[in-house]
């Protein structure tokens with residue numbers, strides 16, 4: 001891994017404006033992330049078309065925005081700029097969803113904090129046309145929106161001096177149905193793009209099509225995945241579908257899964273089932289999905305970013321979750337750094353007619369239609385691009401439909417060089433899941449593991465990721481009756497009621513409906529009354545986990561913890577110093593029960609360390625059962641155990 005370069009150093013080498021450097025330091029961004037270092041000089045000085053490609057969460061937004069803003073600041077300060085060019089738009093940024101456009105607009109606001117008088121911005125908002133039009137009339141320097149909104153506000157935009165067109169999350173544009181809008185933008189709104197920038201975490205077939213259509217001899221800036229350094233660890237656990245709720249609840253309850261945590265499901269109903277299950281056990285969970293109004297979705301995400309906890313998300317529309325055969329990558333080089341483009345002229349690759357099809361105008365150009373069958377056009381793509389904050393854990397409750405969507409989902413954690421863990425629950429006996437898992441493993445970087453050869457040496461080995469989590473479901477068998485009981489209470493009717501309640505909440509807190517309620521108080525009363533009636537019941541007694549239900553290793557840990565709190569034993573040595581939240585407990589041979597317990601506490605096995613990974617305690621349980629020890633002893637009194645809580 002290359003040494004990070006401080007922005008101050010880059011600033012003096014490349015001549016970055018003080019205003020931008022001050023904004024970066026206000027955001028506490030001291031070092032440029034690799035894609036940012038790589039992109040700056042190419043976008044800024046070479047001025048050529050660019051494809052930015054690095055994995056999710058590596059800072060691509062700042063990577064294109066910084067040089068684009070610097071370019072604008074330089075030209076705005078140039079003497080002799082015409083008055084018109086001073087009030088017309090210099091750069092447009094296209095995103096596939098309004099949520100992402102909002103997020104990008106807020107990054108832009110932060111970066112222009114000290115130069116907002118020179119660089120003004122506008123996020124195109126169809127629901128607030130008068131304000132959008134007034135900002136455009138004032139001559140917003142940078143305009144952000146979906147391709148659809150650009151076409152909608154076509155006659156209000158002054159793009160005669162537009163120099164840069166950025167297409168962010170380019171891999172989603174066509175599957176969101178923006179092919180035709182992109183044609184309008186590039187043909188009639190900005191017919192001669194001076195510099196095109198395409199940004200993507202995955203290089204699927206759609207990116208290739210767009211690249212051919214919009215860019216001219218682009219430099220492909222591709223920063224190699226540095227996950228071998230171990231920032232994102234990925235595991236999978238094969239479980240019967242019916243046991244997924246059990247695993248999720250127990251892992252969350254026992255702190256095996258750390259929060260903030262995102263749980264991805266493949267449909268809205270499963271999201272609510274998971275939420276209700278967790279809530280019955282006293283665990284709050286938010287839900288976001290495409291059926292929600294955008295402002296409600298944004299509020300839930302904001303709350304999650306502020307408070308953490310569990311967020312249950314579906315990034316698919318219902319019926320979209322069927323696993324698909326995937327398109328092969330178009331084969332861009334894996335090399336780090338700048339790779340030269342191989343094309344001549346915009347819109348057409350020389351000597352290759354592969355993707356070229358006659359469009360409806362009869363012109364010879366690539367068809368801008370999606371390769372993927374999925375059509376998430378509801379204006380959300382929660383598995384992609386959304387910058388959820390400080391997420392420690394991503395759980396794929398359901399396997400996503402493609403390996404690309406897996407990459408985006410797990411990319412919600414381990415962002416900006418931080419660490420994180422992704423756990424995927426694979427349905428036992430599902431051939432689809434098995435096939436997709438192999439496909440995912442082919443695309444993810446392997447997991448480095450240390451294997452002890454003797455006392456002094458170790459060898460590094462690599463396991464495919466996601467790696468199997470060796471966890472014996474028998475360890476949590478004791479929880480089954482609670483979960484099954486609660487699951488029975490999570491009926492379809494309750495799921496629907498919860499959805500309705502959330503919709504009512506949204507209506508009650510809607511700014512737009514406020515005046516309606518003022519004029520029609522009866523409507524407000526009715527909504528409030530219905531809301532109170534459908535309030536869910538939480539079983540408070542289920543909040544606590546009795547000690548006898550804990551896996552054996554954890555019971556020991558609890559006792560040790562209690563001892564330490566009382567000032568006896570344990571000490572630093574016994575403390576869990578590892579930072580990998582997925583952990584398991586080793587099986588010990590020989591020695592007294594007490595000694596074994598201590599060894600077990602000390603030798604907790606962390607999933608990143610060795611091939612001891614995830615040893616189960618069930619062997620010990622068998623040993624005890626055979627010898628009539630512990631809860632299999634004739635003297636065992638479970639009521640005492642319960643009292644120990």
Ligand SMILES: Nc1ncnc2c1ncn2[C@@H]1O[C@H](COP(=O)(O)OP(=O)(O)OP(=O)(O)O)[C@@H](O)[C@H]1O
Nearest residue numbers: 029031032033056057058059060061201385387416
């Ligand atoms: N130089 C930096 N130092 C520290 N944090 C940074 C830096 N640049 C960006 N970040 C943070 O990194 C996170 C990820 O950035 P960003 O959303 O731009 O990534 P991305 O590569 O576009 O991800 P995705 O592909 O998922 O859209 C953000 O929370 C951002 O605030």
